[in-house]
Amino acid sequence: MSRLLVTGSEYRTIPLACQLFQSREPLPLDCGRSLETFQIAYQTYGELNADKSNAILVCHALTGDQHVADRHPMTGKPGWWETLVGPGKPVDTTRYFVICSNVIGGCMGSTGPASINPATGKPWGLDFPVITIDDMVRAQTRLIDHLEISELFCVLGGSMGGMQALEWCASYGERVFSAMPIATAARQSSQNIAFNEVGRQSVMADPEWRGGRYLEDGTNPAKGLAVARMAxxxxYLSDDALHRKFGRNLQNRQKVTFGFDADFQVESYLRYQGISFVDRFDANSYLYITRAMDYFDLAADCDGVLANNFTGTKTRFCLVSFTSDWLYPTRESRAVVQALNAVAANVSFVEIESDKGHDAFLLHEPELFDTVRGFLESARAKRGLPAAGRA
Amino acid sequence: MSRLLVTGSEYRTIPLACQLFQSREPLPLDCGRSLETFQIAYQTYGELNADKSNAILVCHALTGDQHVADRHPMTGKPGWWETLVGPGKPVDTTRYFVICSNVIGGCMGSTGPASINPATGKPWGLDFPVITIDDMVRAQTRLIDHLEISELFCVLGGSMGGMQALEWCASYGERVFSAMPIATAARQSSQNIAFNEVGRQSVMADPEWRGGRYLEDGTNPAKGLAVARMAxxxxYLSDDALHRKFGRNLQNRQKVTFGFDADFQVESYLRYQGISFVDRFDANSYLYITRAMDYFDLAADCDGVLANNFTGTKTRFCLVSFTSDWLYPTRESRAVVQALNAVAANVSFVEIESDKGHDAFLLHEPELFDTVRGFLESARAKRGLPAAGRA
Incomplete structure (x- = not known):
């Protein structure tokens, strides 16, 4: 189903072990500009059934990509949600046809700021239009059209993936039978905008960023991007998780060194997170995708009334939050649930007790697995799909 | 009492509106090295009484300095704790003799990495020894000796100032009649080390930092330091405070600009915080002082038993925390209170309801003012000083 190919240019070359969808139809964007052509890199797992009723779209978070359940071609690591997606897993690929696509603005094969601008023959850089979550989803609808799927059985995702799931339901609700927005919000909070802004300023402060023209100049704002990732x-974690994992433990030493090397394990861990990230991610993509998150505010599109996004919705919803997630805390999910209740939508909500912070949605959380499995099974019955064990 | 003078060298010159204490006695440091000579810049307010029993030492936080209650000579802004310290204020300078000194490692006149290394005639830079909170306090004891004060009526401070207050009680308890550690902890948490490490990495990633030799090279790691300050x-704030203050309000515009300028007010605010900070603070001092905070762990000095620091203490304690402070949350203060209870110390504890986050200790918080006033008044009575109104 997937193949390894190398895509790119003299500026940035990445190995792709996935499929590519080329759109020749212009994509209008919220900023008023449009992309004349664009490309989406995507991965699929499982088989689409005869009446195309078993498709699940998984939406990735800020630094994720299409490799939700297969080995990443650059890092060699398992798919980012292999805990949840795969044969026999809660999102069972022996039963569902799972699609995961790299968002536009991304850097793993979909059109983004590191792609070649057809008008100049050079990387877009900051000439790439600023995109929104709505734009990402509009591009995804083209892929779903291309796959000739009229209705998705489920759209699910965590964090920015959950924003996309909500946007699908708000803008293309008639094409979504069920949805699971996890650890997310209907709008980016002030504090989250603030953290994203620190990351962007860190990238842009790096002289190797060169006003966004680093690919042409052969430089790399790796240090700025690494600091952004560290912050x-x-x-993504929690105070408790950090305390449990690292505490004040020292790094291979009995005593502090009275210097600025990584004395504490938590310092060493963070430095590794920063350094390993820059090998796989494009700095300008980081700017564009964080900007899309900051602009996300579903209520603002409906005169400030979130519920108006979902009037008459037939989609079945299940929202999930985690108690120690301070990036997208439970109250954000609750606000969505209240809006859905206001339009008498079919909605369930699970707050999962966990000390792992926002990252919990990517980790071993049996209650999350049970929730996803149970919700999909119940939706299968409503949709008239064969139940588990009789696929 | 204070005078405006200019101190420094060809490398860094700062106007000083305070007093200077020059020590010719070497200062042994926790790292095993010592400072042969050192200087402390300090400010005093009010008059020392005849038996020298009315002295209050105020300890400043990470980026604070000696100008607790008078106009800052570089920024022109009011003293950083003028809400609390001054004539008729809770720390009443018509009644108490208030001392506030710039910590060693700092950059407002006390010896630090921007000072001239006598051995080379050049700024210390990273050759300056890594210091600890204990070292800062040991240097302060020399200043208090110089002022011929045998016992401080009170030592108080918030955040890193609270760490110093705790260190005073642990190491020089016989010289502290009462202490108010506010919004602080007996050890730096893993999460706080992590945030400090992001700040240090941001400074050190700036090519103008030059391995710490920027003063000699005539460069300035302003961008790295600004990002550190932003993060x-x-x-210092809270999610609620940011939401209340800024929400998703746009900056002078009706609509988002689809660009990377500061669209949101919170972005503009943060950028201003970063830019204005670098004008008054030395990048290497930021490294040294954050490192001192990270190394702070009072229990570690006593075989892991925090209470052992305070065995037999006669000091009267009052600890204060704020409900929305997630940098030094209430549980950190509670741990200190429990340790003090274990040695039957005289301790009171106030958790103040506030949505302003860690910064609450510096802001208009009437319950804090009442608490400080009440605690000092009660300690005055015990100490046999004249009560308020009969000074």
């Missing part, structure tokens, strides 16, 4: 990574 | 500043 963001703290927000 | 730290978020931790």
């Amino acid at each position: 963001a990574h703290i927000t | 730290a500043h978020i931790t």
Whole structure:
């Protein structure tokens, strides 16, 4: 189903072990500009059934990509949600046809700021239009059209993936039978904009960023991007998780060194997170995708009334939050649930007790697995798909 | 009492509106090295009484300095704790003799990495020894000796100032009649080390940092330091405070600009915090002082038993925390209170309801003012000083 190919240019070359969808139809964007052509890199797992009723779209988070359940071609690591997606897993690929696509603005094969601008023959850089979550989803609808799927059985995702799931339901609800927005919000909070802004300023402060023209100049704002990742990574965890994992443990030493090397394990861990990230991610993509998150505010599109996004919805919803997630805390999910209740939508909500912070949605959380399995099974029955064990 | 003088060298010159204490006695440091000579810049307010029993030492936080209650000579802004310290204020300078000194490692006149290394005639840079909170306090004891004060009526401070207050009680308890550690902890948490490490990495990633030799090279790691300050500043606030203050309000515009300028007010605010900070603070001092905070762990010095620091203490304690402070949350203060209870110390504890986050200790918080006033008044009575109104 997937093949290894190398895509790119003299500026940035990445190995792709997935499929490519080329759109020749212009994509109008919220900023008023449009992409004349664009490409989406995507991965699929399982088989689409005869009436195309078993398709699940998994939406990735800020630094994720299409490799939700297969080995990453650059890092060699398992798919980012292999805990949840695969044969016999809660999102069972022996039963569902799972699609995961790299968002536009991304850097793993979909059109983004590191792609070649057809008008200049050079990487877009900051000439790439600023995109929104809505734009990402609009591009995804083209892929789903291309796959000739009229209705998705489920759209699910965590964090920015959950924003996309909500946007699908708000803008293309008639094409979504069920949805699971996990550890997410209907709008980016002030504090989250603030953290994203720190990350962007860190990238742009790096002289190797060159006003976004680093690919042409052969430079690499790796240090700025690494610091951005370090700051963001703290927000993915929790105080308790850090305390349990690292505490004040020292790094291979009995005593502090009275210097600025990584004395504490938590310092060493963070540095590794920063350094390993820059090998696989494009700095400008980081700017564009964080910007899309910051602009996300579903209520603002409906005169400030979130519920108006979902009037008359037939989609079945299940929202999930984690108690120690301070990036997208439970109250954000609750606000969505209240809006859905206001339009009498079919919605369930699970708050999972966990000390792992925002990252919990990517980790071993049996209650999450049970929730996803149970919700999909119940939706299968409603949709008239064969139940588990009788696929 | 204070005078405006200019101190420094060809490398860094700062206007000083305070007093200077020059020590010719070597200062042994926790790292095993010592400072042969050192200087402390300090400010005093009010008059020392005849038996020298009314002295209050105020200890400053990470980026604070000696100008607790008078206009800052570089920024022109009011003293950083003028809400609390001054004539008729809770720390009443018509009644108490208030001392506030710049910590060693700092950059407002006390010896630090921007000072001239006598051995080379050049700024210390990273050759300056790594210091600890204990070292800062040991240097302060020399200043208090110089002022011929045998016992401080009170030592108080917030955040890193609270760490110093605790260190005073642990190491020089016989010289402290009462102490108010506010919004602080007996050890730096893993998460706080992580945030400090992001700040240090941001400074050190700036090519103008030059391995710490920027003063000699005539460069300035302003961008790296600004990003460090931005990240730290978020931790001083709270999600609620940011939401109340900024929400998703746009900056002078009706609509988002689809670009990377500061669209949101919170972005503009953070950028200002970063830019204005670098004008008054030395990048290497930021490294040294954050390192001192990270190394702070009072229990570690006593075989892991925090209470052992305070065995037999006669000091009267009052600890204060704020409900929305997630940098030094209430549980950190509670741990100190429990340790003090274990040695039957005289301790009170107030958790103040506030949505302002860690910064609450510096802001208009009437319950804090009442608490400080009440605690000092009660300690005055015990100490046999004249009560308020009969000074």
